[in-house]
Amino acid sequence: xxxxxxxxxxxRGPSSSHTMxxxxxxKLFIKEYPTADSFAVTLxxxxxxxxxxxxxxTVLKKTLVLPTDVIFDDETEVAHPNTFDxxxxxxxxxxxxxxxxxxxxxxxxxxxxxxxxSPEVYPIKHFKDIATYCLFKEIRLSDFVEECEGTEIYDxxxxxxxxxxxxxRAGLNATGILPGGLNxxxxxxxxxxxxxxxxxxxxxxxxxxxxxxxxxxxxxASGEVVVxxxxxGASGVLPAxxxxxxxxxxxxxxxxxxxxxxxxxxxxxxxxxxSISGAECxxxxxxGTACSMAAAALAExxxxxxxxxxYAAEMPFEHHxxxxxDPVCGLVQIPCIERNAVAAMRAINALSLANFLTNTxxxxxxxxxxxxxxxxxxxxxxxxxxxxxxLAKLYVSND
Numbered sequence: 340x341x342x343x344x345x346x347x348x349x350x351r352g353p354s355s356s357h358t359m360x361x362x363x364x365x366k367l368f369i370k371e372y373p374t375a376d377s378f379a380v381t382l383x384x385x386x387x388x389x390x391x392x393x394x395x396x397t398v399l400k401k402t403l404v405l406p407t408d409v410i411f412d413d414e415t416e417v418a419h420p421n422t423f424d425x426x427x428x429x430x431x432x433x434x435x436x437x438x439x440x441x442x443x444x445x446x447x448x449x450x451x452x453x454x455x456x457s458p459e460v461y462p463i464k465h466f467k468d469i470a471t472y473c474l475f476k477e478i479r480l481s482d483f484v485e486e487c488e489g490t491e492i493y494d495x496x497x498x499x500x501x502x503x504x505x506x507x508r509a510g511l512n513a514t515g516i517l518p519g520g521l522n523x524x525x526x527x528x529x530x531x532x533x534x535x536x537x538x539x540x541x542x543x544x545x546x547x548x549x550x551x552x553x554x555x556x557x558x559x560a561s562g563e564v565v566v567x568x569x570x571x572g573a574s575g576v577l578p579a580x581x582x583x584x585x586x587x588x589x590x591x592x593x594x595x596x597x598x599x600x601x602x603x604x605x606x607x608x609x610x611x612x613x614s615i616s617g618a619e620c621x622x623x624x625x626x627g628t629a630c631s632m633a634a635a636a637l638a639e640x641x642x643x644x645x646x647x648x649x650y651a652a653e654m655p656f657e658h659h660x661x662x663x664x665d666p667v668c669g670l671v672q673i674p675c676i677e678r679n680a681v682a683a684m685r686a687i688n689a690l691s692l693a694n695f696l697t698n699t700x701x702x703x704x705x706x707x708x709x710x711x712x713x714x715x716x717x718x719x720x721x722x723x724x725x726x727x728x729x730l731a732k733l734y735v736s737n738d
Contacts, residue, residue, distance in 0.1 A: 340461035340611045342488055343603030347499045348445045352559030352571040353671040356421050356616055356724075357386060357393035359571065360441030364425065365402035367454065372427035372434050378407040379428070384420035385618035386441070387413035388725040392519060392669025394562065420618040420723060443616030443624075444567050461487045464611045466652075466704040469604075470645045480648060481639055484600040496596045496603075503555070503566050503578035510554025517560050519670040521736065527554035544583070548687065549680040551579035556676040569606040569615040572622075572671050573629035575679030577602055580633045580686050584640060598636035605635045605652050608704070613712035617664035618724040620715025626682050627659030627711060631704075633686035638693060646700075651693035653704040655685050660707075660714055663722035665729030674730060 350359045361380075368378070380399050382390050388411075390396060396409040421441040427434040438450040447454075463469055473483050485492060510527045517523045530550035538546075555575035559565045568577040577599075585595050606615065609628045614620045631652040638651040659682075667673040721728030 340459065340464045340607050341457050342460045343484065343492070343600070343607055344495055345446070345457055346444060346567065346569055346603050346606045346610060347496070347599075348567045349499065349502050349564060350445065350567070350571075351562050352565050352574070353562060354393040354395075355445040355567045355571040356441045356443055356618060357390060357395045358398045359445035359567070360421070360443075360447045361386075361395055361423065361439075362398050362402050363445060364423075364437070364439045364441070364447050364449070365399055367449075368425050368427065368437060369403065371437075375405065375427040375429055375434055377405055377428045378403045379410070379426040380407065381410045381412050381424045381426075383412050383415055383417040383422045383424075385724045386421050386423055387411040388727060389666060389669030392666065392726070393671065420720070420725075421616065443614060443619065444569050444610060461607070464608065466608055466649060469608075470649065473645055479597075479639070480604055480635075480645065481597040481600045484604050492600065493593075493596050496599045497592065499566055500581075500592060500595055500599060502564065503568075504582065506558050506563070506565050507551050507554045507578055507582055509563065510556075510558045511550065513554075513557060513561070517557065517670075517672055518562070519560070519668065519672060521668060521670060521672055523672055525553075525557045527551075527557055544587075544687070545684060547586075548579050548583045548683050551582045552576060552680040552683045553676060555579065556671075556679045560670065560672050560676065568602070568632065569610060569628050570617070570625045572617060572675055573625040573679065573682075575676070576626065576629035576682045576686065577633045577636065579679070579683040580637060583687075584637060590640065594640055598640040601639040601648065602632035602636035605632045605704075609708055609711075612705070613708045614715065620712060621662055621718050621723050622664040622678065623656075623659045623662040623711050624715055625664070626678050627656045627662060629679075630655040630659060630682040630686050630689070633683060634689040634693070637686065637690045641690070643694065647693050647697045649704050650697045650700045651689050653700070653702055653707050654692060655682070655689040656704075656707045656711065657702060658685070660711060661718070663718070663729050664724040665722060665731040666724065666726055667731045667734045669726045669731075673734065
């Protein structure tokens with residue numbers, strides 16, 4: 340498996356597949372054809388169907404700088420739903436072409452071309468094998484991450500955590516309407532400030548966790564800086580639960596970084612053995628993974644054993660199976676923002692159940708990943724980030 344640095348990326352939203360991936364490809368394309376005086380890009384599949392709402396054309400034109408024609412081709416069938424062709428021209432003559440796949444989390448593959456490949460740093464990639472190794476060596480999952488990545492991984496995770504907190508702070512202070520035309524008001528600040536004199540502890544927990552998730556998700560929807568965890572669209576879950584538990588338990592950043600390390604490991608296992616792309620496997624691949632990452636992080640922070648951490652990660656994923664990706668108008672807003680808040684609360688609930696019921700569990704984390712991937716492949720394309728089915732098809736604005 341690759342470094343968890345490849346999972347936690349800091350960049351602008353609203354979509355790691357639709358904005359960060361194409362931006363990365365465009366930067367490489369410019370270097371490949373420095374004498375070009377114009378470009379053209381043809382978007383296929385999910386990129387064509389939701390690219391306008393996700394701002395794919397905007398980020399491509401900004402990155403390529405020179406005159407760029409972006410074509411949305413939602414008719415041509417392609418092997419991967421996030422495929423696009425890039426063309427470079429000089430005086431009207433084609434210099435070259437790339438076919439690119441944006442495979443999730445901001446990563447890309449350029450067909451027929453080798454790009455710099457980051458090294459494999461984890462010798463094993465399935466949770467069962469990792470757990471066996473850790474039990475044999477009597478180390479925690481966070482120790483395994485440090486053993487594979489080196490102590491310097493915590494320097495990177497500190498940058499990640501600082502960025503997550505900065506995004507939450509900015510989101511809690513933001514007001515106004517989200518861009519895109521749905522006329523949705525930003526709600527994080529309202530949630531955070533709506534305190535009641537007789538507010539119960541559980542109500543306060545729900546309000547705060549949701550306000551943090553909304554803060555990050557609204558920043559993402561506004562094209563501001565977020566951390567992919569594992570994607571932009573699911574970036575609100577993990578920071579919300581970590582921010583809440585740090586404040587509640589008065590935990591040091593070092594403790595939070597241990598949780599982040601385990602969250603990254605869980606996300607990496609999913610990314611390596613299945614997919615974190617909503618266009619490939621539906622929202623179960625994004626928000627399901629995010630929820631599992633958050634639950635596992637909490638379990639590590641509370642020093643639960645490996646079986647409990649596995650159960651905490653498996654349980655919420657099991658109950659996200661089949662979750663569709665049907666963003667209204669191709670925007671990462673409805674149902675995406677609320678979905679981050681609900682998943683954050685579910686991660687906390689999963690932690691409690693794992694604490695009580697681990698010895699009764701029957702389903703492994705590895706099996707649930709396989710199940711998610713097969714479910715995603717079986718899912719009709721209209722429910723995999725195309726905005727052609729489900730809520731995106733039936734929603735009618737009341738504004």
